[in-house]
């Protein structure tokens with residue numbers, strides 16, 4: 001695709017809620033597009049909905065974008081040549097544009113009451129007609145309208161949709177044509193003087209020199225209104241591209257039913273940020289059709305909105321979890337340990353100080369699970385057995401049943417413990433014990449499970465988990481011996497009926 005050398009794109013969230021995962025993808029794709037072409041990525045806060053906009057949402061959105069590693073060249077916090085970057089602070093500019101549009105006849109005052117509009121809607125729905133304003137106030141002469149405005153009669157400013165059809169070339173969807181009759185005379189400025197989204201977005205995108213509007217498909221129905229407004233303002237519309245909806249595995253719009261929808265939920269659930277970025281890339285875009293695991297560098301080097309698919313992308317949380325696990329497996333132990341730490345602290349297993357002072361022990365514990373966990377938050381549950389009392393471990397029912405079965409009369413395990421105890425008491429050398437145990441079993445022609453299932457149950461209470469000699473090393477001599485003593489004795493006690 002031939003692109004201007006320096007596109008100017010924007011991410012324009014409304015601070016009326018947490019950053020949606022779909023919004024995060026929109027931001028990521030815009031950012032990558034700007035970075036690829038040496039353009040400008042700007043952040044504009046669309047806070048014209050006074051009631052629902054909250055500073056804490058704005059803060060959370062910025063924090064979420066920063067967590068993703070995105071940076072913006074212009075924005076409310078960094079300033080820029082087109083400040084202010086909060087829409088509510090640009091009201092004067094919006095009102096000047098409204099006055100100009102009204103003066104040239106592209107917009108008109110409407111005095112219809114809420115009751116009349118309600119009646120109109122009812123009649124339209126009875127006729128199964130498309131709901132929309134019927135243009136009654138269009139015919140009021142300008143001077144009459146002005147007198148009524150001066151007399152403080154409640155009114156709204158409506159856009160006067162011209163006749164004909166409107167076309168635009170969507171970078172993703174191709175040629176889009178719509179009949180102007182499909183668009184009613186929409187409200188630009190409400191009775192309370194507040195401008196509406198479709199109006200201000202065009203004012204600000206024009207003023208900020210936006211060359212490409214890349215956003216979610218949910219805005220496709222707004223685009224006709226906006227294209228007509230650009231024309232009325234005498235401006236060439238930017239190029240548009242609408243990213244496909246993100247769908248749940250049920251094929252419906254992504255919702256809480258099929259997975260978390262806010263970016264911060266994934267951060268809090270301990271997804272590696274690299275996995276989040278990678279997974280967002282795959283929502284409607286593909287690197288080469290086969291490589292699934294790749295980083296943002298590849299996105300920047302290759303992202304082309306024209307390659308984004310039109311079809312809704314499936315947001316499959318199971319696949320997301322798999323990808324998160326892949327990133328944890330690929331990462332260094334040091335970093336995984338560091339990123340797991342807040343979750344371990346939150347679980348109450350260790351304090352931040354303890355993690356610091358017992359760093360090598362903590363890392364060894366993380367190492368036993370690094371290949372298995374899919375998110376950082378999964379670690380505490382996996383290593384919980386290490387923090388339980390040595391003389392009162394909770395046995396998983398299945399683990400205990402299997403252990404009892406393998407134990408039989410206990411002769412093999414006791415003979416092994418006689419061999420093991422002095423070695424463990426002298427200090428746990430996992431590698432030496434592993435080799436020694438293999439040889440010990442081979443000499444007796446005994447099978448692994450006969451030994452390991454009772455031992456695992458006694459040491460961890462779990463049916464599965466890390467290598468038993470690594471577990472012994474983590475527990476240390478004393479705790480290993482205590483657990484083995486208590487555990488094996490318990491497994492030989494008849495089950496109370």
Ligand code: GLU
Pocket residue numbers: 012013014046201214215219
């Ligand atoms: N404020 C709009 C939203 O959050 C932005 C739409 C646009 O990009 O034009 O959905």
